[in-house]
Amino acid sequence: MRYFLALLAFMHLSAFAARETPEAAAEVFYRWVMSYRSGGLPSAVQRQQLARILTPELVKLLAAASETERRCVARLPPDMKGNVWEGNLFVSNYEGATEVWYGESRAVGRDVIIDANLLDVDDKLPKGDRYRTYIWQDSVRLRKTKQGWLVADVQRGEAAGTPRTETLTKMLVNYIKEGCGGY
Secondary structure, eight states, X not given: OHHHHHHHHHHHHHHHHTTSSHHHHHHXXXXXXXXXXXXXXXOHHHXXXXXXXXXXXXXXXXXXXXXXXXXXXXXXXXXXXXXXXXXXXXXXXXXXXXXXXXXXXXXXXXXXXXXXXXXXXXXXXXXXXXXXXXXXXXXXXXXXXXXXXXXXXXXXOSSTTSOOOEEHHHHHHHHHHHXXXXX
């Protein structure tokens, strides 16, 4: 029992230590993102995991988007798909990312923004195929809270070097406002 309690204490301290710097918080976030290959909105269990990584405001938006999706799907006949979120919403590539390396970090007001250079390799395609590897750059916005540094938003990019105008927060707010699109 003592070993179990010691392990729990270590895990708690490790989670806190991971949020002591913006860079460490970004790494924790992208480790979670790399393991999240299913796409769509995160489940309630996944949102609990994310509550240690994301700001409470962003977690609430994810929960509201999930509720919107649930209501929309419930209104439709079984043979219709409806307005459901598809693809990986935490990065700009539908399939997600398989690797990340970090670029510049800069302070913007009370936040720190870190560029995340992301890569996805489609192992189904042969090596050398021009569509096998996709590289792009997103930026993660981190905010200092009582819990340490947490992800406040993700600025999405289409490919490395392109302007990032869409954010995760804007996408979630628009999805919730759009609702069921007339269904």
